[in-house]
Amino acid sequence: MKRFILSITAIAMVVLVSVTATGSAALAPPLLPQKEYRIIIGYSGDDAVAEQIVKGLGFKILRKLDVFDAIVVTVPAFSEQHAVTKAKQLFASKAAKYGIKVRYVTIDRLVHATGFSDSPDVQWNIHMINMPLVWDTYYPYVGAYALGYGVQVAVLDTGIDYTHPELYGKVVWCVNIADPPWDYVGYNLRYCRDVNGHGTHVAGIIAAEIDGYGVAGVAPAVTLYAIKVLRNTGSGYISDIAYGIYYAVIGPDGILGTKDDADVLSMSLGGPVDDPLLHDATYWAYENGAIIVAAGNEGDGDPTTDEVSYPAKYPWVIAVATVDANGDSPTWSSEGPEVDVAAPGVDILSTLPRGDYGYMSGTSMATPHVSATVALIQAMRIAAGKPMLTFEQVYEALTATAIDLGPEGFDNFTGYGLIDAYAAVNYALQMP
Numbered sequence: 261m262k263r264f265i266l267s268i269t270a271i272a273m274v275v276l277v278s279v280t281a282t283g284s285a286a287l288a289p290p291l292l293p294q295k296e297y298r299i300i301i302g303y304s305g306d307d308a309v310a311e312q313i314v315k316g317l318g319f320k321i322l323r324k325l326d327v328f329d330a331i332v333v334t335v336p337a338f339s340e341q342h343a344v345t346k347a348k349q350l351f352a353s354k355a356a357k358y359g360i361k362v363r364y365v366t367i368d369r370l371v372h373a374t375g376f377s378d379s380p381d382v383q384w385n386i387h388m389i390n391m392p393l394v395w396d397t398y399y400p401y402v403g404a405y406a407l408g409y410g411v412q413v414a415v416l417d418t419g420i421d422y423t424h425p426e427l428y429g430k431v432v433w434c435v436n437i438a439d440p441p442w443d444y445v446g447y448n449l450r451y452c453r454d455v456n457g458h459g460t461h462v463a464g465i466i467a468a469e470i471d472g473y474g475v476a477g478v479a480p481a482v483t484l485y486a487i488k489v490l491r492n493t494g495s496g497y498i499s500d501i502a503y504g505i506y507y508a509v510i511g512p513d514g515i516l517g518t519k520d521d522a523d524v525l526s527m528s529l530g531g532p533v534d535d536p537l538l539h540d541a542t543y544w545a546y547e548n549g550a551i552i553v554a555a556g557n558e559g560d561g562d563p564t565t566d567e568v569s570y571p572a573k574y575p576w577v578i579a580v581a582t583v584d585a586n587g588d589s590p591t592w593s594s595e596g597p598e599v600d601v602a603a604p605g606v607d608i609l610s611t612l613p614r615g616d617y618g619y620m621s622g623t624s625m626a627t628p629h630v631s632a633t634v635a636l637i638q639a640m641r642i643a644a645g646k647p648m649l650t651f652e653q654v655y656e657a658l659t660a661t662a663i664d665l666g667p668e669g670f671d672n673f674t675g676y677g678l679i680d681a682y683a684a685v686n687y688a689l690q691m692p
Contacts, residue, residue, distance in 0.1 A: 297335050305355075306358075339402070411638050413526055524631050531570055581674055602662075605623055
């Protein structure tokens with residue numbers, strides 16, 4: 261039987277909304293591994309006595325600032341907030357006995373010019389969806405969770421160049437169904453390396469490091485799964501994509517319903533036919549808790565012929581459309597009543613194979629903006645001690661806070677509007 265071939269599509273979305281940050285996050289789940297955190301302890305009293313108290317607690321002293329009555333130590337803990345609470349409680353329990361008063365206990369933070377927002381690698385598209393405000397508002401309280409920590413995002417594409425400096429260490433597992441060696445599932449990432457460049461560009465939009473160089477992704481602390489379902493030529497069979505969905509959802513341990521299952525599936529691909537296998541595979545993923553975000557089709561500017569493609573057209577998939585830096589929809593963006601939200605997708609700078617960078621346009625570039633925003637919403641839910649949101653709840657958080665573009669209210673070009681990551685996160689944190 262002749263197999264239908266899906267082709268890569270391009271999509272874009274954008275969002276801008278202003279909402280006040282609310283609530284604070286709980287400590288990280290105790291199952292997470294402990295890390296060393298730099299803590300500043302401010303005190304009043306004898307410097308030598310304060311130093312002896314710290315040594316007695318087993319904390320490593322990094323720096324003594326006697327002139328400011330402060331001492332910098334490292335504290336093993338599950339999260340930044342846990343480290344602060346632990347240091348404060350333990351130091352205070354000893355200090356009172358020796359006439360030492362605790363003035364403050366804080367994280368010894370890395371300081372940027374005026375926060376993440378001003379890092380030179382944060383491009384216009386990241387600012388457009390209001391993502392830096394999420395980082396700057398919540399990172400002081402929950403650390404890496406404000407960057408997507410604790411969430412797995414499966415990129416179903418042409419693979420990922422895991423050696424790229426912006427992505428190194430972020431891709432932890434891969435599946436290759438599209439090119440030799442076929443049906444590889446495992447941890448040898450070179451078997452899923454990207455030759456085409458499309459998948460690496462998408463991955464960079466999701467998770468490129470904030471390091472002052474190159475580009476920054478929407479959620480730099482997420483874990484990436486490289487699911488190579490598109491061949492080096494940029495196309496793939498529906499059966500391969502269905503297989504990739506299956507492997508992404510069961511995760512590295514091969515067991516459905518465990519912690520390593522992919523939480524978000526980012527699919528910058530699509531085709532015009534409602535194939536029953538693609539229907540069943542995406543619905544199965546939805547039933548098992550995965551949030552699917554997909555690109556629509558390449559439009560031609562004619563509203564009578566431009567339709568959202570599959571799988572984006574399914575109601576259990578978030579369908580993304582494209583806007584440019586001005587919030588306008590290009591003629592090639594997907595159109596139709598199935599469009600849910602929009603994101604930036606025109607002239608997007610991101611990562612390319614062999615450590616390179618380059619510009620691409622398309623709904624394919626818009627889609628990862630939304631995928632990563634969904635991941636960050638789920639990470640912030642984890643940080644707050646709340647369960648991850650269901651598809652319906654994620655859909656509500658994105659659409660209820662989107663910035664209206666074009667004709668007033670919902671429209672076939674941008675759906676409910678440009679995603680606003682800051683507003684969506686705040687909305688999600690208020691949900692039960």
